[in-house]
Amino acid sequence: MFACLFCVCLPDSHAQLMRFRGDSYFPALQNTERGVKHYEMSSDGKGGRIGNSKNFGGQNYQKLRKDCEKRKQLFVDTLFPPSNYSLFLEEGRHTDIEWKRPAEIAEDPHLFVEGAQPNDVTQGILGNCWFVSACSALTHNLKLLEKVIPSPEDQEWSPKRQYCGIFRFCFWRFGRWIDVVIDDLLPTRDGKLLFARSKTANEFWSALLEKAFAKLYGCYENLVGGRLSDALQDVSGGVAETISTRKYLERDPAASSTTLFDHVKTSFDHGALIVAAIAAKTKEEIEMSLDCGLVKGHAYAVTAVRFIEVNKQKTSIGSKIGAFFSGHRDREMLIRLQNPWGEKEWNGPWSDDSKEWEMVSEAHKRELGITVDEDGEFWMPWNEFVDHFTDISLCQLFNTSHLSLSKRFHEDIHHGEWTTNGSKSGAPNDLAGGCLNFTATCCSNPQYLLDVTTPQNEMYFSLTQMEINEGLKRREPHISIGMHLMKVERNRKYRVHQPMDGAATSDYSNSRSVCLTVRDVAPGRYILMPTTFAPREQTTFLLRGYADFHFKLQPLTRHVPPSGLFSCASVTQSVTRLQIRKAEYHRRPNDSLDNSLKFYCIIQSDKEKCQTSVQVGSMNPEWNDLFLFHRKDRRQRYGIELWHERFGPDTLVARAELVALMDNECKEVDLPLVPPKSKSVSESVGTISIQMCAYDDPYYI
Missing domain, CATH: 3.90.70.10 (Cysteine proteinases)
Structure with a gap:
């Protein structure tokens, strides 16, 4: 990744990391000068982890606030206390910080003053421009801002309700919006905010939002240097x-x-x-x-x-x-x-x-x-x-609403896992095969099948790995991840065992999320494969897909068709891949052909019938369509028909017959095309070229 994505953005006059006096202030939280008692709320023992709750650390904002109102006390968050614990990775530092509430910093404090503007978010001496810039960008989407700062009118200072010094913010994490509760004690020096602040002295939404983000990341120091894409995703879910x-x-x-x-x-x-x-x-x-x-x-x-x-x-x-x-x-x-x-x-x-x-x-x-x-x-x-x-x-941010008049995207979301399942590398139940550099194992990764139905298309795929130490100060490095999209046989129903022609591949990065953008790929069937860079790396992931046409990401779990309820377990399946290449004529096949020149083929076995795409504009149409057939005998027979698409009923132009033997080879064959009612090869009107690959190992392709 580029250095700017890890920038340490300290202003020129503050080239070194801040020095604070945090722990010495924490025992004096009673603040008797103002005559206000502070209520310390203990956590539920989850240590800041999200778990299955939408409340970070198990802290429920409404319950905590009601408890503070009942006790007539200001909230102090012991999960993220006003001490060196919340500032540094190493707590044993002598600091001169004072944690103050907004009313001690400015007169008539407010969450917002005349709404939210980009310059409401000014970076302090903390090197977190990646987050501060994302917050500035957030002010241009007020609907999203209200998602990150829910019910702002209820959190504002107001004479109509008792002020409790407690605030709630929401961040998007691994497919869910998580509530993060904080108190309003902010780090200051000489009575001034040290970190993010507004140009308006009595406006505090940016400083409080930054504190909630620091809590999510374990401490303020963890915000020094970060990825722009992570901050944008955290405040948008995009x-x-x-x-x-x-x-x-x-x-x-x-x-x-x-x-x-x-x-x-x-x-x-x-x-x-x-x-x-x-x-x-x-x-x-x-x-x-x-x-x-x-x-x-x-x-x-x-x-x-x-x-x-x-x-x-x-x-x-x-x-x-x-x-x-x-x-x-x-x-x-x-x-x-x-x-x-x-x-x-x-x-x-x-x-x-x-x-x-x-x-x-x-x-x-x-x-x-x-x-x-x-x-x-x-x-x-x-x-x-x-x-x-x-x-x-x-x-x-994709519009997925059915009622919107603007361009709509369809969405599909899946949770998955890279895991070896305790198996050897490349074994059938190994799901951690690494990227395409590892050709022997790369197809061991999770696979998702999708059909592209329109030639003009726009698709976005986002792959996010789970934070294994969410909310903790010591953060493990991310695994390098990416995605590969490959075009497969038009009738593929089971997992791919060898990589096929790639339609698109994302960059690989050791970031939390990577994105793959695909536009105008040829209609057909595809498999999307999320992978780690190296084999046998294990973690869980979230895969999101967005397309401007109706689609579905179908997880593929079966390797081959089931043998059948009454089949003998020793029966060996075989597999054949056919690729229709080109039809050529040495005489006009049908006098009834019009000038539209639209041709397609139908391939039929005793159990399955498949159709190629329609090719337009040539009497010698060419295709690049693949088809896959699983059988239980060593001799497979296929009927191939060439059709002419018309305004009225389509016309059968010619037909051919293919016999495939399980010889574990790939070969090119030219089959004679004969008129529909003819039974003699001598009456052929041309040939159709086919590549045939037949194997007695169903796990081969």
Whole structure:
């Protein structure tokens, strides 16, 4: 992964990790100066693990709050106490921190002041720009923000209800939204917040949200350096992917930066959360300020992606009037970003006070909310953005509602496991085979079958591994994971035992989640295989699929068809794979053929009937369709029919017959095509080419 995904984003004036006085303050929680008693609520002994409850650590917000109201005491969370325990991995540090409640930090505290804005989230001295930027991006999706901060009006300071110093936040973890309860004691020095804070002194939602996130991760220090995609997924439940701008453009030479702009803009308009970063190639480059005002090894929230109407003619009054009447306008591709430091902005073209804004009307500026404040938010041209920013972390939120008028995606979700089941590598019940580099065992992984039914298609797959030490301070490294999508036989019903032609493969990463995006693959049957990079690595996973057509991910557990209730156990099954290649004619097969030239084949055994795709536009149609047949005898006979698709009833054009012997070989055969009513090969009208692979081992393919 790129260095920017693990950036340590400390402001220039705070190059070292913070020093605090936490433990010395914790025993003095009675705070007798304010005359307020604090109520310490013990946990249920789960040590912060989620378990099967949707309440982190088993703490129920409503019960805790009612108990505090009954006792007339402020809540203190002993699962995440105001001490060094909640700050550091190693607790034995002398610190000068003071944990204060919002009312001790600012007058008239509130959760929100005039709603949520991107600059409500300003990074403190903690190197967690990856999380702070995700929170800034979150402010552009108010519906999602209310999911992360549920019932904000009930959690606000209000004279109508007793204040109990307890708050509730929600994060998405492994397919579920988890409630995380915290108290409102925040780390300060000299009466000021040390970590995330709002530009508005009495607004505290970002500081409290950060504390809940630190609790989820075990301590504040665990937030130093992290993956942008993890933070985006935690606050959205979406499908997160990281796009390398260089690789995106190199992978598809026909694509341009405009194509990427359209993708990012469409995603943003559909509510995606987006964060961008500039990779630091060395440790010394982390937080290095560039001459253009940008910072390496640092994350920026994307707050707008727009076409801006500009008048590129001279800016004199006369030329402006002429441009108005002539309708001469151009469009610029711009992107707006938010630096979580609240300062250090882009100083190139289209920066806050650059001359380029003279080409934009005042009304358009007001619509865009253009300001010249040093608030960390700035516009920059798209071409400069792709030149400087190396990575775009994009978290898609898919519309799965049946009632929506906008584009709808179908969703399918499965929980699975990579496990050896105590077996040898590659054994039938081994489900931890590793990636395609390990050809002998890779097909031992879990497999999911799906049918693609339309030629224009869009699919997203997200693979997430479980956090084995959720909520604990000591965090084990993730396993490197990825996905492989391969096209299989059109009638495949059982597991694949050798890898087939790959349609798409994700990057492999030791991150919590990886994403595979697939567009416009050929219709047919596919198998999606989630894998670890190396064999025999074991953990559980969550697989989510989204497609713009109706689909289903079907787990494949059987290797071969069952032998049958009354079959002898010693009966050996055989397997045959047929690939229909091409039909050629040496004379016109049927005078009734019209000009549509739409042909397909039907392959029929004594138990199964299959059909190829329809090929259009040639009298010599070509296919690349595969079919699989399991039998219990060594001699298999197949009938092959060539059909012409018409507006009325389809027409049988010709037929052929194939006899397959179990010789454990692959061979090419050309079969004579004879008219439907003919019984003699001498009357053939052409040939059909077929590849035939027949094996007496049903586990071979």
